[in-house]
Amino acid sequence: MASATTDAVADPAPLGVPEAWERAASDFTRGDDGRSVLVEAAGVSHGVGSQEPRPGASIFKIPVVLAVYEAARAGSLDLDATVTTADLPASPDLSLLNVLAPDHRFTIAELCGITLAVSENRVADHLLGLVGFEPVNRLLAAIGCRHTHLVAGLSHDDLETRPRANLTTVEDCVRLLHHVDRAPDREPIIRALESVLFCTRIPLRLPDDTVIAHKTGSLSDVVNDIGIIRTPRGDLFAAFLCDRQPDPAETCIDIGDCMSAVWTAWTPEVAPDGR
Numbered sequence: 001m002a003s004a005t006t007d008a009v010a011d012p013a014p015l016g017v018p019e020a021w022e023r024a025a026s027d028f029t030r031g032d033d034g035r036s037v038l039v040e041a042a043g044v045s046h047g048v049g050s051q052e053p054r055p056g057a058s059i060f061k062i063p064v065v066l067a068v069y070e071a072a073r074a075g076s077l078d079l080d081a082t083v084t085t086a087d088l089p090a091s092p093d094l095s096l097l098n099v100l101a102p103d104h105r106f107t108i109a110e111l112c113g114i115t116l117a118v119s120e121n122r123v124a125d126h127l128l129g130l131v132g133f134e135p136v137n138r139l140l141a142a143i144g145c146r147h148t149h150l151v152a153g154l155s156h157d158d159l160e161t162r163p164r165a166n167l168t169t170v171e172d173c174v175r176l177l178h179h180v181d182r183a184p185d186r187e188p189i190i191r192a193l194e195s196v197l198f199c200t201r202i203p204l205r206l207p208d209d210t211v212i213a214h215k216t217g218s219l220s221d222v223v224n225d226i227g228i229i230r231t232p233r234g235d236l237f238a239a240f241l242c243d244r245q246p247d248p249a250e251t252c253i254d255i256g257d258c259m260s261a262v263w264t265a266w267t268p269e270v271a272p273d274g275r
Contacts, residue, residue: 011233013044013266020265021046028258034244035251038170039262040237047170053147054241056168057159057217059224060136060150061124062176062189065112067131067139069185072108077130079109088122091156097122109188116192116215125155143179145172163219164243173226173239180213181228181235193227201225202238204256206263217241223251229259231267238262 021039029035029048036049071077086102096118106114108130115123128136128150136150145168152158152165180189193213202225203212214227223245229236238259245251 011042013042014268017044017265018046021262024258024261028254034242036170036241037258038174038239040174041266042234050171051147051169053167053169054243055164055219055222056148056166056241057219057222057224058119059168059173059215059217059226060154060166061115061119062180062215063136063140063150064124064128064131064154065116065189066180066183067136068108068112068127069189070139071131071135073184077108080107082107083111083126089125089155091122093121093156095120095122113188113192116189117195118197119216121154121156121159125153128154144175148172159219168241170239170241173241174237177226177228177237177239200252201240201255202227202229202259204252205260218248221245221248223248223255225255229263231263233267236263236266
């Protein structure tokens with residue numbers, strides 16, 4: 001893909017990075033046509049299945065939150081407005097919200113952070129109701145995500161009945177990450193993505209002190225993770241979209257192994273365990 005530009009200046013890629021990334025991506029996909037991966041940094045990129053549409057699952061919470069902040073800048077939505085737990089849609093899913101009192105109040109800004117950090121479907125469904133589908137898809141088109149479309153909601157019922165309706169590609173996901181990293185409202189969004197509680201995919205084998213802004217997405221046999229990995233040499237952008245995975249736990253490990261190989265090639269002066 002044509003690499004998106006960022007304000008950050010990265011060091012030149014070490015020797016052998018393209019070849020190492022190609023090996024890592026090949027080992028990750030290893031003939032599984034349900035897997036796509038794209039890694040990119042400082043004008044160097046390698047991908048497999050870069051333009052293959054795949055279910056985005058909770059990856060779509062990022063553009064929903066972006067659309068909320070865009071509406072707030074336009075004056076049509078107040079980020080300081082509050083709602084209670086009881087105001088949020090009901091769901092049979094396990095939820096952090098279940099431990100809170102019905103009259104517990106959140107600001108809209110706090111809900112944006114919660115839906116990214118802990119991937120709350122009830123919150124995402126509420127936020128989507130505030131902005132609507134059209135603004136989300138208009139934003140995606142404006143930033144060049146040509147193959148990414150939100151056509152079904154993010155509630156429990158929507159995900160049960162139309163789990164594969166919302167499609168994206170790893171190429172579009174990397175574009176989305178670049179946009180987030182330079183968006184007017186980047187600070188609260190990046191802070192939420194750096195606080196994601198699910199660390200069994202991209203972060204799995206990276207040093208514990210690595211700063212990673214990422215978002216997972218999961219369905220019964222869908223295993224996704226996209227993120228920005230901060231390194232001493234410069235930022236790495238990575239996207240993994242995996243569909244039809246018979247063993248999601250194994251897929252998580254494979255994502256971690258691939259990301260470790262990519263990271264090690266990019267930062268050869270630092271051992272994978274941080275020493």
